[in-house]
Amino acid sequence: MGSDAFTVLLVEDELADAALFQEMLADVSPEITVEHVEHGGEALQYLLGKAPYAGRPRPNLVVLDLNMPVMDGHEFLREVKAHEHLRALPVLVLSTSDHPTDVQRSYLGFASGYVVKPGTYAEYTRVLTAVESYWRGVLRLPTIGELVGEERP
Template sequence: MQLVNTMAIDVLLVEDSPSDAKLTAKTFKTAKVLNTLHIVEDGVEAMNFLHQTGEYEGSPRPDLILLDLNLPKKDGRQVLAEIKEDSRLKNIPVVILTTSEADEDILRSYELQANCYITKPVTLQQFVRVVESIENFWLTVVKLPPVK
């Protein structure tokens, strides 16, 4: 039995690696799930998108955030902390998708209320499999919180 999501989902990908962002976008595009993937390259852009400021005025509130930790301008840990401290944003699920396997990063992310922590795999095939798994779980299995 294949699970299919019939609601449109907005996903915010915060990723500074152009190749990882492109591959994630390609994997999302080939899926059978209705979604719109928005991509920003650093933590400052992420917060502008979430607060709908600057060039992101009128941007949609994402239903899910995929967040890299090692970002320019504003670190992903700072972004996560700001999201979870903001009453308007804190119920958006945040999936950490990063290269870091450091125990302190994993522990700190969960202390900051990340919803899950995934280490990016090394090979292209494994990376695609991970993105598909994220998409299948978070966009077809999980019931996401309603927009406030």
């Protein structure tokens, strides 16, 4: 939908799920760049620009799995939202869990949205089309400069 550069940071420990997400998103919107890390600890290092992620593009959106080793999605939300310059970064939870406790904890942890992973290819395509349309078409996101405090109103 949008024509500007758009980067998604996918935080997903299941490599098959990550590959499927990337493949399907490329079908929906091939110009979106997807950066992939396998757990919340790596995602935090990525967002803070620490090695080996120094110089990588700042994401416009984080797509976060909840159930991961090392640092799970709830821990990641707590950590990322504690950093003032990362707090406004949108985080969309994409999880197999439809448990009300996971949904509630995610929103209480300041997740920007919660989507249950679809069970079929057609449903997944529909969800990714809606996500792409919303995050790149309908929604007004802050610029990278606004997020890091470089641009003031």
